[in-house]
Amino acid sequence: MSVTSLKARVARAGQAQPPLDARSERQGRIEIEDFGLRYKTPTGFTEAVTGVSLTVEPGEFVSIIGPSGCGKSTMLNALAGFLKPTSGSVRVDGKPVDGPGADRGMIFQQYSLFPWKTVRQNVEFGLKMKGVEAAERQRQARTLLGLAGLSQFEDHYPEALSGGMKQRVGIVRALATGPRILLLDEPFGALDAQTRLIMQQILTNMWQRLKISVLFVTHDIDEAIFLSDRVYVMTARPGSIKAEIAVPLARPREPAVIMSSEFLALRRGLMSLIREESLKAMGGEINADALKGLATNFDNNDLARSL
Ligand SMILES: Nc1ncnc2c1ncn2[C@@H]1O[C@H](COP(=O)(O)OP(=O)(O)OP(=O)(O)O)[C@@H](O)[C@H]1O
Numbered sequence: 146m147s148v149t150s151l152k153a154r155v156a157r158a159g160q161a162q163p164p165l166d167a168r169s170e171r172q173g174r175i176e177i178e179d180f181g182l183r184y185k186t187p188t189g190f191t192e193a194v195t196g197v198s199l200t201v202e203p204g205e206f207v208s209i210i211g212p213s214g215c216g217k218s219t220m221l222n223a224l225a226g227f228l229k230p231t232s233g234s235v236r237v238d239g240k241p242v243d244g245p246g247a248d249r250g251m252i253f254q255q256y257s258l259f260p261w262k263t264v265r266q267n268v269e270f271g272l273k274m275k276g277v278e279a280a281e282r283q284r285q286a287r288t289l290l291g292l293a294g295l296s297q298f299e300d301h302y303p304e305a306l307s308g309g310m311k312q313r314v315g316i317v318r319a320l321a322t323g324p325r326i327l328l329l330d331e332p333f334g335a336l337d338a339q340t341r342l343i344m345q346q347i348l349t350n351m352w353q354r355l356k357i358s359v360l361f362v363t364h365d366i367d368e369a370i371f372l373s374d375r376v377y378v379m380t381a382r383p384g385s386i387k388a389e390i391a392v393p394l395a396r397p398r399e400p401a402v403i404m405s406s407e408f409l410a411l412r413r414g415l416m417s418l419i420r421e422e423s424l425k426a427m428g429g430e431i432n433a434d435a436l437k438g439l440a441t442n443f444d445n446n447d448l449a450r451s452l
Pocket residue numbers: 184185186191192193211212213214215216217218219220382
């Protein structure tokens with residue numbers, strides 16, 4: 146991402162927000178109704194998403210999971226206000242989304258920090274844009290950095306941070322501007338498994354403290370179950386909602402919950418729903434018989450001889 150587009154994105158996020166302490170009184174309801182979006186391409190159109198209806202209640206944590214190319218990012222980008230629906234509507238607290246706004250923060254897989262600013266300066270940027278005075282900016286940034294376990298790193302520059310730390314700073318920066326809604330597009334996709342688990346716990350802790358609504362896109366079934374109150378499963382492109390699964394696991398959730406029978410039952414159900422759609426998304430190139438053949442008939446000696 147260019148520095149200019151990064152600046153534009155962060156500038157948009159810095160418009161008029163309520164102070165950190167007023168967050169619990171705010172809403173954050175997402176309603177997507179009969180949403181469709183198609184892209185114009187040099188040869189015609191690509192229908193990315195069709196007829197999607199979903200809701201996220203204030204303070205709820207909801208994930209979207211589905212095969213590659215089913216339109217998950219497209220929906221998130223429409224909610225963020227970067228794309229307009231071709232049909233249907235996208236509303237936040239009853240108002241149609243007609244562009245980016247401070248009520249929604251968005252986090253992408255790639256880290257989008259200003260490399261020339263320290264961790265705290267990155268977090269304070271949006272607050273500075275809305276004219277919050279220096280001492281208050283510092284107080285709010287430090288509160289959030291503390292929640293994310295980053296207090297000791299406030300004077301570091303991004304280049305000195307690990308991937309997990311950079312993404313934590315990104316989340317803190319998005320939260321500093323006081324959104325009611327956090328939209329995350331595979332935010333932990335580039336992280337190793339252990340860091341990912343820790344990030345999931347940090348994110349749920351922050352979500353519970355700040356009482357915001359979260360819509361989280363992931364490819365990872367365990368991540369979706371561990372984090373969410375509900376999971377929407379999408380079909381292959383054009384993406385629509387295939388299933389809505391409630392996750393009735395008690396909170397707070399400890400990592401050991403993934404070994405519980407309730408978790409494993411949810412996992413089995415989601416796996417079979419997604420596998421079916423992933424095979425469809427591969428356009429029939431791979432079917433169950435072909436996969437069986439790969440597993441049983443593959444001969445390493447043939448491969449060695451052919452090299
Ligand atoms: N700007 C664009 N122009 C044309 N087609 C696009 C554009 N952006 C996305 N698409 C197509 O729309 C479909 C949905 O893309 P999208 O990135 O939303 O899917 P996704 O579910 O997020 O995929 P992934 O899981 O692989 O990230 C895909 O077929 C993609 O190729």
